[in-house]
Amino acid sequence: MKINYKLIIGIIAIYITGITGLIIIKTNYRKDKIPTETNSDTVAIKRVHNLIILDESGSMSGLEKVSIGGVNETIRTIKEAYIANFDQEQLLTMVTFSKQNDVRVVHHYNSHNIIDVEEMPLNKFNPNGKTPLWDVMGNMCTRIEKEIDAETLVLVTIITDGMENASTEYNHESIKALVDRLDQAGWVFTYIGANQDAIYVANSMGIRNALQYDSDEEGTKAMWEKERSSRKDFYERTRHIRSRHQLKDKYFENKQ
Helix, strand or coil: CCCCHHHHHHHHHHHHHHHHHHHHHHHHHHHHHCCCCCCHHHCCCCEEEEEEEEECCHHHCCCHHHHHHHHHHHHHHHHHHHHHCCCCEEEEEEEEEEECCCEEEEEEEEEEEHHHCCCCCHHHCCCCCECCHHHHHHHHHHHHHHHCCCCEEEEEEEEECCCCCCCCCCCHHHHHHHHHHHHHCCCEEEEEECCCCHHHHHHHCCCCEEEECCCCHHHHHHHHHHHHHHHHHHHHHHHHCCCHHHCCCCCCCCCC
């Protein structure tokens, strides 16, 4: 019997080609099933942008010294955090606000690297007028949103001793929609209020973290001390927690 070697070689070649094609298909299928990490929630935090919005309306009169003392202690706390972790840049934007005939927003620091920030002098804080809180929140947050990248975590601190009573650009619904959207993007909001139910007011705007304080000298001083200890704890958490959504809650529940 004469063996047809060409036929045998052809059959073997077809078999090998089929196996190779199957391996390629399986390999490609496995690659398609491997998830890629594109979620900004887990992007490394290379910088923290600290946005502080401080009420300068008339009801803050008499608390100038303790308020500016608290601001300057907070600046030192942010500097200490940067010195302790040079790999994480710290930026500071801080405004004070009020309204008489027009909204008055004083930009004390604008996206400053914390190392370049000097302490705030007492004569730069002059309480008067009403409280256009929603307008200032909306305008400052939308401005910062345009400046940041995916490696920046924004920490927003709002301090007021009274209720919103003078905004014209934003209302309760639009400010809540903005906070909800930025919250989903990984921003952290804190609300510190006096002469109101601060927790209720914060929650109504979609803010998860709230602190109530008494608007006298002793209460204001205690508030700033609590805020600073919470801020220290927060910075420490950013070093060890990768997920930004795990940083959004329990800001004031630190152990210090």
